[in-house]
Amino acid sequence: MVALIVIFISGLLSLFLAFAxxxxxxxxxxxxxxxxxxxxxxxQFYYQYDFIHYEGLKFDGFAVAFGLIAILFTLLVVxxxxxxxxxxxxxxGDYIALLLFSLTGALCMLSFTDMFMFFLGLEILSIPIYVxxxxxxxxxxxxxxxxxxxxxxxxATGVLLFGIAWIYGGTASFKLDEITAFIYNxxxxxxxxxxxxxxxxxxxxxxxxxxAPFHFxxxxxxxxxxxxxxxxxxxxxxxxxxxxxxxxxxxxxxGLHDFxxxxxxxxxxxxxxxxNLSALKQIRFKRLLAYSSITHVGYALLTIIxxxxxxxFNLWAYIFSYGFSTIGLITVAIIIHDEEDRIExxxxxxxxxxxxxxxxxxxxxxxxxxxxxxxxxxxxLVFSEAITQxxxxxxxxxxxxxxxxxxxxxxxILVLQKEDDxxxxxxxxxxxxxxxxxxxxxxxxxxFGGNMLIF
Amino acid sequence: xxxxxxxxxxxxxxFYIVLSTILFAIGVLGVLIRKNAIIVLMCVEIMLNxxxxxxxxxxxxxxxxxxxxxxxxxxxxxxAEATIGLSILVLLYRNNRSVDIxxxxxxxx
Amino acid sequence: xxxxxxxxxxxxxxxxxxxxxxxxxxxPVRSVLYLIxxxxxISGNYILMNAQFIAVVNIIVYAGAIMVLFLFxxxxxxxxxxxxxxxxxxxxxxxxxxxxxxxxxxxAALKDSVILPKTEMLENQQGMVENLGxxxxxxxxxxxxxxxILFIAAxxxxxxxAKREKQIIE
Numbered sequence: 001m002v003a004l005i006v007i008f009i010s011g012l013l014s015l016f017l018a019f020a021x022x023x024x025x026x027x028x029x030x031x032x033x034x035x036x037x038x039x040x041x042x043x044q045f046y047y048q049y050d051f052i053h054y055e056g057l058k059f060d061g062f063a064v065a066f067g068l069i070a071i072l073f074t075l076l077v078v079x080x081x082x083x084x085x086x087x088x089x090x091x092x093g094d095y096i097a098l099l100l101f102s103l104t105g106a107l108c109m110l111s112f113t114d115m116f117m118f119f120l121g122l123e124i125l126s127i128p129i130y131v132x133x134x135x136x137x138x139x140x141x142x143x144x145x146x147x148x149x150x151x152x153x154x155x156a157t158g159v160l161l162f163g164i165a166w167i168y169g170g171t172a173s174f175k176l177d178e179i180t181a182f183i184y185n186x187x188x189x190x191x192x193x194x195x196x197x198x199x200x201x202x203x204x205x206x207x208x209x210x211x212a213p214f215h216f217x218x219x220x221x222x223x224x225x226x227x228x229x230x231x232x233x234x235x236x237x238x239x240x241x242x243x244x245x246x247x248x249x250x251x252x253x254x255g256l257h258d259f260x261x262x263x264x265x266x267x268x269x270x271x272x273x274x275x276n277l278s279a280l281k282q283i284r285f286k287r288l289l290a291y292s293s294i295t296h297v298g299y300a301l302l303t304i305i306x307x308x309x310x311x312x313f314n315l316w317a318y319i320f321s322y323g324f325s326t327i328g329l330i331t332v333a334i335i336i337h338d339e340e341d342r343i344e345x346x347x348x349x350x351x352x353x354x355x356x357x358x359x360x361x362x363x364x365x366x367x368x369x370x371x372x373x374x375x376x377x378x379x380x381l382v383f384s385e386a387i388t389q390x391x392x393x394x395x396x397x398x399x400x401x402x403x404x405x406x407x408x409x410x411x412x413i414l415v416l417q418k419e420d421d422x423x424x425x426x427x428x429x430x431x432x433x434x435x436x437x438x439x440x441x442x443x444x445x446x447x448f449g450g451n452m453l454i455f
Numbered sequence: 456x457x458x459x460x461x462x463x464x465x466x467x468x469x470f471y472i473v474l475s476t477i478l479f480a481i482g483v484l485g486v487l488i489r490k491n492a493i494i495v496l497m498c499v500e501i502m503l504n505x506x507x508x509x510x511x512x513x514x515x516x517x518x519x520x521x522x523x524x525x526x527x528x529x530x531x532x533x534x535a536e537a538t539i540g541l542s543i544l545v546l547l548y549r550n551n552r553s554v555d556i557x558x559x560x561x562x563x564x
Numbered sequence: 565x566x567x568x569x570x571x572x573x574x575x576x577x578x579x580x581x582x583x584x585x586x587x588x589x590x591x592p593v594r595s596v597l598y599l600i601x602x603x604x605x606i607s608g609n610y611i612l613m614n615a616q617f618i619a620v621v622n623i624i625v626y627a628g629a630i631m632v633l634f635l636f637x638x639x640x641x642x643x644x645x646x647x648x649x650x651x652x653x654x655x656x657x658x659x660x661x662x663x664x665x666x667x668x669x670x671x672a673a674l675k676d677s678v679i680l681p682k683t684e685m686l687e688n689q690q691g692m693v694e695n696l697g698x699x700x701x702x703x704x705x706x707x708x709x710x711x712x713i714l715f716i717a718a719x720x721x722x723x724x725x726a727k728r729e730k731q732i733i734e
Contacts, residue, residue, distance in 0.1 A: 007712055015720065031511050056706045094724050101717040108710065116528060116707040124714050131721030137729065140550045146543050146725075151495060154536055155486055156470045158502035161529060162479055165509040165522075174525065196670060308540055410529070464568040472674055474576045474609075478583055480667040485587035485658035492590060493638060499601050500630065501583055504606055507622070511691075518691035520699050526618050527700065530625050531711045535718035537630045541637045542726035546727040548641045549728075 001057060003067065004042035004107050007033055008419040011100030020092020023086035030078055030096045031154060034103075038071040041107075056117040057215060063111035065316050066243045070110070073323045074103045076441065079434045080331045081228035093134060099232060104285065106240035108246075115164050121209070122160070126153050126241050129233060133225040141341030145224025152217040156207035160219035172196035174254045181254035198253055205248075208241045208426060211270060211297050212271040219278075222290035223341075230286055231330035234293050235323035240400040242300060246315055249304055257307055264307050265393055272298035272400040279407055284341050285333055288407070292367060295404060296322050299397055306386045309361065316379045317453045321378035323367060328363040329443035332356055335429050345426075348419035352428050359439045361412050362446045368408035369401050377450035466512055471512035478505035490555050492547075496540050503533050572612055592700050603627040615691035701703040 010033020014026045043049075045064040059067070078096055085092045101124060108121025130153060134146025168174060170193035171182040184195070203214065210218035222230045224275075253260065275294030284290040303315040335356055338345035352355030366375030379401065387394045419425060431439075462468060482505060485498030507526045514522035577709060582605060585598040603626045612621035698710055 012716075053707050069527070091724065092722055098717060098720060098724075101713060101720075104713055109510075110534045116525065116704060117710065119532070120528060120707055120710045120714060123535065124710065124717060127535060127539055127714065128717045128721060130543065131717075131725055134543055134546060134725055137546060137725070140547075143550055147492065147547055150540055150543055151486075151492075154499045154540065155497070155502075156534070157497055158479075158482065158506065161503065161506040164507050164508070164525075165475075165513065168510065168522055169513045172513075172519070174521055192674065264557065301470075383632065465566050466572045470572065471609075471613075473671060474579070476667060476670045476674075477580050480646070480663045481587055481668075482582070483584045483666060484663035487662060489587065491592060492581050493634065494586075494595050497586060497595060497634065500599065500626070501586060501602065501628050504603065504626070507618075508609060510625055511613055511615045511618055513611055515615065517708070518690060520695050521703075523615055523691060524699050524704050525619055527621065528707060528711065530621060532714065534625060534630055534690055535714050537633060538718050538722045539725075540631060540713060542722040545641070545726045551649060551727055554613065 001054060001059065002044055003037040003059075003071075004057075004104050005106070006040055007037040007071075007100055008104050009033070010037070011097040011104070014093045014224070015097040015102070016093070018090070020098075021089050023082070023089050023092040024335060026093050026096055027078070027082050027085075030100060031075060032098065034046065034071055034075045034078070037077075037100055038068055039066050041071070056114050057108065057111045058113045059111050062243075062247070062312055063088070063107070064317075065312075066110045066239060067107050069316070069320050069323065070103060070106045070236050070239050073165065073327060074232070076327050076438050077228060077232045077235065080231065080327065080334060080438045082434050083432045084226070084228060084334065087238060091135075095132065095228075098132055102126075102128040102132075102218050102232070103236060106236055106243075109240040110243040112244070112247070113176055115168075115176075118248070119161070119164065120246070121240075123157070126157075126208075129229065130236055132222060132229045132232070135229065136226045140159075140222075140227060141224040145221045148217050149221045152207060152214075156204045156214075159200050159207070161203030163197045163202075163204060164194045166197030166200065168197075170197060170323040176247070180252050183253065193285060194256070195259065196258060198260060199227075202264070205245050206267065209238060209245065209297050210294055211267060212274040212294070213267070215271065215274060215294050215297075218294060219287050219290040222293070223284060225286075227286070227334045228329050230289065231327050234289065236328075238293070238297070239319050239323065242304075242315060242319060246304055246312060250307065250311055254307065254316060261305050261307075264301060265390065268298050268301040268305065268394070269396050270298075271295070271301065272362070272397060276400050276403045280403070282407075283343055285338075285343050285346070286341055287327065288343060288410060288411075292404070292408075293322075293326070295366070295400065298378065298400070302382050302386045302390075302393060302397065306389055308389075310381075310385055314378075314385050317381050318378040320453070321374040321446075323447065324445045325363040325366040325375055326448065328359050331435050331438050331442070332360040332363070335431055335435060343414065346411060346415050347417055348426070349415045351418065352426060353431065355436075356429065356439065357415050359443050360415050362443055364408045364412050364415075366446045368405045372403075372447075372450060374446045374453070376448040377453045381453065410438045412413065468516045472486060473510040475505045475512070478502075478508065482518065492544055492555070493541075496537065496544075500533060503529055518531070568612070572609075575605060575608050575612065581608065592638055593635070594636065599634075600631050600704060602629045602729075610691075613691070617691055617693045617696050684734070 010029055014029045017025050017029055041064055045059060055100040086097050101247055105121050105124030109125055112118040112121055114255050130146055130150045133149050134143045136142035140379055170191045173179055173181050205216040272295050275291045275298060279291035300315060300318050303311045304449040339378060349360060369376045383394050383397060479502055480503035482498045486495050489495050507529055510522040510526045579602060582598050582602045586595045589595050589598060603622060607622045656713040
């Protein structure tokens with residue numbers, strides 16, 4: 001709760017400090033706010049203090065673990081994006097403040113205990129991102145991405161609310177623990193209101209995380225949005241949505257596991273195949289990233305399908321590794337700064353900027369799940385947990401990882417290759433210090449984070 | 456003036472469930488078939504209103520005010536969403552001179 | 565059939581009719597006007613269910629504020645002309661089918677649904693301002709405060725998106 005207030009206030013401060021037309025001041029405030037938020041989130045959990053009594057939010061271990069990485073990812077995204085934010089000094093404050101507001105929504109979605117906070121958190125998470133997707137106002141593609149994201153998001157919100165209303169009709173409660181208790185007590189004699197509500201909430205969640213068959217918006221939106229926003233969507237928004245997904249389905253609706261698990265497993269398989277097969281023929285980098293994120297959503301759904309005490313940790317580890325790879329790759333794409341965002345622009349990167357190229361390779365290999373990078377350990381944890389209950393699902397997931405390796409490796413080779421001699425040589429890219437720091441953090445995490453995960 | 460509860464006088468809760476489901480389906484239909492982005496936004500508003508109606512019906516039925524407070528928050532969010540949606544439309548219109556969803560096809564691949 | 569039942573049925577039918585007109589009328593301004601009518605009819609339903617506060621707020625917020633915003637944008641963009649391209653027949657059939665299927669599934673599922681017993685009360689007053697205010701400012705004060713974050717984000721966002729960039733004159 002303290003963390004939430006701290007982050008919100010630092011967002012407000014950065015809005016007002018932007019009037020000074022000094023972008024570095026805004027960056028400083030935002031980073032200080034994020035770090036203070038992280039510290040207060042941790043200390044509040046560690047010392048169990050609280051200054052007011054409140055109902056609706058509970059920062060338990062789950063919320064703190066996910067919240068800390070949400071804050072970390074936001075910090076990395078803000079640091080990476082600073083070089084592009086400061087080109088428009090009159091808007092730097094707005095952009096950073098909107099990202100921070102969105103983060104408060106994500107924290108809300110990780111710690112809610114009733115449907116009120118869940119719904120508000122979801123909206124606070126999404127609405128700033130609708131705006132940020134369109135923040136590149138001169139570019140039609142950006143506005144179009146914003147509209148598409150907004151339309152699908154608003155539609156999904158409507159479906160979600162209808163689901164919540166049906167659940168309320170079936171259980172007469174908005175509180176998660178009361179709903180859980182009701183479902184356990186009325187074993188076998190549930191009214192169909194609950195089933196319909198559950199299906200509607202499920203489809204709204206699939207919309208939000210971008211799983212098949214409701215994934216169609218995500219490539220367009222990822223492609224059209226500015227790079228920073230794509231990174232934020234892939235890392236933080238997905239984290240918030242998955243956190244809430246797990247809270248609602250693995251905990252609240254655990255009693256109806258037999259009802260939703262088969263449907264969700266079929267959809268997870270569909271998601272993996274759709275993401276992978278479409279990723280094979282992409283030529284634009286952000287579209288590739290979008291399809292790869294769809295595939296990773298498919299893998300991450302396994303943690304929700306499998307009912308085990310370790311599921312939450314596995315999901316956490318998976319998102320942790322995925323976020324670092326994505327943020328690293330997005331940073332590399334910002335450094336390359338190709339107008340058309342072609343994958344081709346990555347050619348020969350390692351010869352021009354050895355370190356940047358190295359991080360790009362690390363990120364790609366980690367997404368592919370090559371040991372000893374962090375992505376491998378994330379995948380390993382998820383698959384090894386699922387293999388006892390759903391061996392066939394894991395088999396399909398492993399086949400998909402194989403398909404995935406193909407296009408990731410193709411890109412790795414592109415990064416390593418020499419540039420064509422007949423074309424004019426691309427000059428060495430300038431790397432700002434902040435992006436260098438982000439790249440270094442991502443490289444360290446990808447290289448050594450994996451070993452920490454399995455202990 | 457305080458009426459007796461409507462559910463004491465023969466109207467069943469199923470009536471309102473069906474009514475709001477029909478309204479919701481009309482909203483979904485509109486989102487699917489209309490091409491004008493403003494009308495699509497209005498259809499989303501119809502969907503939210505169907506939810507509101509269902510919530511109020513359950514609230515009266517259970518004799519519990521919680522759902523009406525939820526309706527209050529749905530209205531808050533609907534207002535915020537309408538603001539953002541319309542400003543996105545204004546932005547797009549400035550670039551495109553149209554709000555026809557079918558014309559927005561710059562993002563393909 | 566009691567008189568209340570007749571009123572409820574007629575009101576429900578009118579609501580559905582005017583909502584359908586929103587979707588079907590080709591002229592955007594007419595759609596907006598039908599939508600306002602729909603909101604008034606839904607408010608009528610709320611009053612029947614003794615939810616006076618929500619009924620009034622519905623009219624003030626939806627019909628009064630949101631729809632005026634819609635009308636403003638329609639006028640501003642000069643979209644009042646009927647120039648929307650027709651969507652293809654195939655699309656329409658698919659959409660009707662999808663909507664109909666959703667409806668049938670929901671109604672079929674409802675037929676055998678067990679609904680929790682209602683509370684027996686002759687006078688229910690939870691829809692009155694006092695009771696809702698009590699709930700909103702005690703039990704649900706945290707969501708109430710959180711909605712301010714939502715509003716400030718929406719406000720900043722709307723200004724950021726809709727404002728014309730200043731032309732830099734050199």
